[in-house]
Amino acid sequence: MKHKISDETIDYVGILAKLELSAEEKEKAKIDMEKMLDYIDTLNELDTEGIEPMSHVFPVNNVFREDIVTNGDKKEEILANAPLRKEDRFEVPKTIA
């Protein structure tokens, strides 16, 4: 195995992804990621020099909307699925220390 994923890396990625892994899950995640990255490294066998990265397959561009109000007040529907709300707003733990 060429890739070595450290505890710090797993913790760091956990912060980015907002996932909290148990000690056991972390060990497994390290191994999984190492295996996958080794496998992904096979892409390095390919010479991609000068190849433009392709994010869209088709050359479709300039898809626009006109600046016209089409939506009305949907407040109740929008809030209907909220795990926690206070009156007309979503409630979350406080953001400012």
Place this chain on the structure above:
Amino acid sequence: MDILSFTALELGKMIKEKRASVLDAVKAVIERAKAVEQEINSYVTLDEEGALKQAEEVQRLIDSGTLTGPLAGVPVAVKDNLCIEGQLTTCSSKILSGFKPIYTAEAVLNLKKAGAVIIGKTNMDEFAMGSTTETSYYGPTKNPHNTAHVPGGSSGGSCAAVAAQECYYSLGSDTGGSIRQPSAFCGVVGLKPTYGTVSRYGLIAYGSSLDQIGPVAKDVSDCAAILEAIASHDTKDSTSVKRKDYDFTSALTDNVKGLKIGIPRDYLGEGLDEDIRRAIRKAAEVLEERGAVVEEFDLSLVQYAIPAYYVIASAEASSNLERFDGVKYGYRTPDYEGLHNMYKKTRSEGFGAEVKRRIMLGSFVLSSGYYDAYYLKALRTKALIKQAFDRAFEKYDVILGPAAPSTAPELGKSLTDPMKMYLGDIYTVAVNLAGLPGMSVPAGKDSKGLPIGMQLIGNSFQEKTLIRTAYTYECATNKQYVVPANIGEGV
């Protein structure tokens, strides 16, 4: 004849001719589902009450001459990653517990316009990540042809429901093979359209640049008719394409004379089950007998499609799934201290192992210092893969190969080694990377009696060529749709 044994189009015709009622059909599939669900588990939600209500309404519209389409009144099941207003939509994940969308996906609206009666939401791999439908929070779906085996995935519920006659047809979604592979495993016809053909508005995203919704059907004619109903140019989806043709059923002709079919040698090599190799060669012979020109060729780059796919799909998924955070909808952990702890606990408890694995990988490959080496490299590989297909389609009208290297594996054998599971996507993921249409058509069974699927791949926007080829094959071999024996009888 049992009403359940009709195809969607046959049933539609009977309803139109008043030889059957919508209510008869709806009651029949619901009865059937109730009888077999304990064994198969195709559905996350079976909406009996809603279906009966829709049946009445649709019948009225048919009687008044408002609904005249070929699918009017036919009961359908929809994969649980498609939003339907007011109806539980979970992506088979705990994190979407109790989530009821406030709007309906465009593809489902198109179905409703065609007079479909939606009877429920089908089980899937959580967020469409998996190849077996075992990663579902709602338990695995089982293969109707042998319940000790998986139905494939991620649209396993949609394919099993059609195979087990729990609906007449269904919608699935395909990001790396999620319609074609389970269709092959379940012995049904599945089609992934060209990227942009069916609106993604209302499809809960996995890999946005790869996802497409498509039909799962009992035969090729149904498949063409369903595609015709759901395909549309949608201004709500910026990647939706305005096509020249939407008349897919016009391609249902029994004729492949002069059609050039290429079989990639790389698709018949090591790792492929011998039974499948034989079935694919046999299918090629059938088409050759009907006048097609078949030859083998080197597609190249096949081994790079999976790593490129997992980088791109995981990266997009890591971002697409950020919105599941316990704030606006779905699950929130009951105990937390502060905002970030709430996020982390909600997501760690709400997502299953496979989803977390891909989010971690996707977040890593996009993180500072790795973007070029992984993400851009994968996008460059994608460009090369597209070029390889472009070269192939200069010579061939259709590419023919297997849909999967094996038939349906036994339950519980796949998730222990994710790498091995990923390798099962070898024949399907490249099609998504290149945005091409792909179709899986039943092509016999293996020695264990499990269905084999052949895959037809077309150039962009050439669904009709695929439909024509598949239809000709179906005519030549007599319909392959076989009702699995035994299920439901013990209940």
Place this chain on the structure above:
Amino acid sequence: MARQYEMVIGLEVHVELATKTKIFCGCSTEFGGAPNTHTCPVCTGMPGSLPVLNKQVVEYAMAIGLAANCNITQTCKFDRKNYFYPDNPQNYQISQLYMPIARDGYVEIESGGVKKKVRIHEMHMEEDAGKLVHDEWDDTTLVDYNRSGVPLVEIVSEPDMGSAEEVISYLEKLRMIIQYLGASDCKLQEGSMRADVNLSVREAGSETLGTRTEMKNLNSFKAIARAIEAERERQIELLEEGKPVIQETRRWDDNKESSYAMRSKEDAQDYRYFPEPDLVPIVISDEWITQIKSRQPELRSEKLERYKKEFDIPQYDAEILTESKKMADIFEASTAICGKPKKVSNWLMVETLRLLKENSMEPEDIQFSPENLAKLVDLAEAGTINSSVAKEVFEKIFSQDIDPEKYVEENGLKTVNDESALKAVIEKVIAENPKSVEDYKGGKEKAIGFLVGQSMKAMKGKADPGMVNQMLKEALK
């Protein structure tokens, strides 16, 4: 001798565009709606929803880019910026990193009599976040997504400024350009223009840049000036003590007049940008650029010259009138109606500026219509009302945009030109003030002033003082 320091400042300016709808959905951008009433599946991050780009956003961004002398990126794309925060419903912001719409521009500023160019590194389009309110009662945070998805451009300057004055001058210049384009109202208080300040200090004359900090939450020019001064002092103090300046984001608290670091373990500042797969590239043709240029409204310098030529207005007046787009618009519209540019200009230069100042308002806050000002000019010119009545009426126009014709009518403020009525009053005044009459006749010219005053009083101010004067003189001959 104490060491001399200099500041190096660059700005990131966010401007909310004046579109009717949000950047990716058809929700209204109107300010001040009840919480979550301007929302839909797209701007609240509902599963399965997809963004579609508002064309007007691209056109406003192009116009600003061109006015700021930028190169327009003719194939530009959106990227996702990933970070978790509850004001951001998708937990990623759709923004532009790799291919922003405009690059390499500059604006010219003048500070302390010296002209200089501030270079613009790049300008990009992005979506605004929702609003967080702290709930004191429950000690929680509440989220309102009305602002989520409102279109923004972010204008990133090079570190070309060296003082708070230059920064303010740059911001005022940007604001004027953008207001002239009609692309935003640029109100700092309402947050439609916001600036983050990147600041470092170094020893005067040094070539190397010091470590910079980024200051956020600056919502007035005064706050910006105070924050710059405070940060300069903070950084110099650290350097003097031999301590390092840490590269970090700091939040300014204008009440405490100090800033604090916004660091957190959970805030890795690794945004994992990648191309937004749900949106397609924007390809901007030369024709489109030409079209936007041709639609470009007259800019200030052009307008100023035109005013001098077309309306024969002095340089000073033209400068004041064109300083704000709103003021210039009212001037032109009123003039077009009444055809009296100098009179209109006078009302704007004197009474309007006075009332703005008294009410601590900006010209952009003017509410009255050019029609009503034009009517007032006509009424005063025709002698229908006298000048003191006119001032009184203008105050009503300024505060409530009343129709002066109606107002004058309803309140009986018309100047009385009825000679017989005036004559009667004058005769009465003469009869009641024999002393003044005597003085006047005895050669005290000034005594007539008192008699005019008495007559005006009796007329309740509604007479033309010139006419009263004339008639008195006649009567006393």
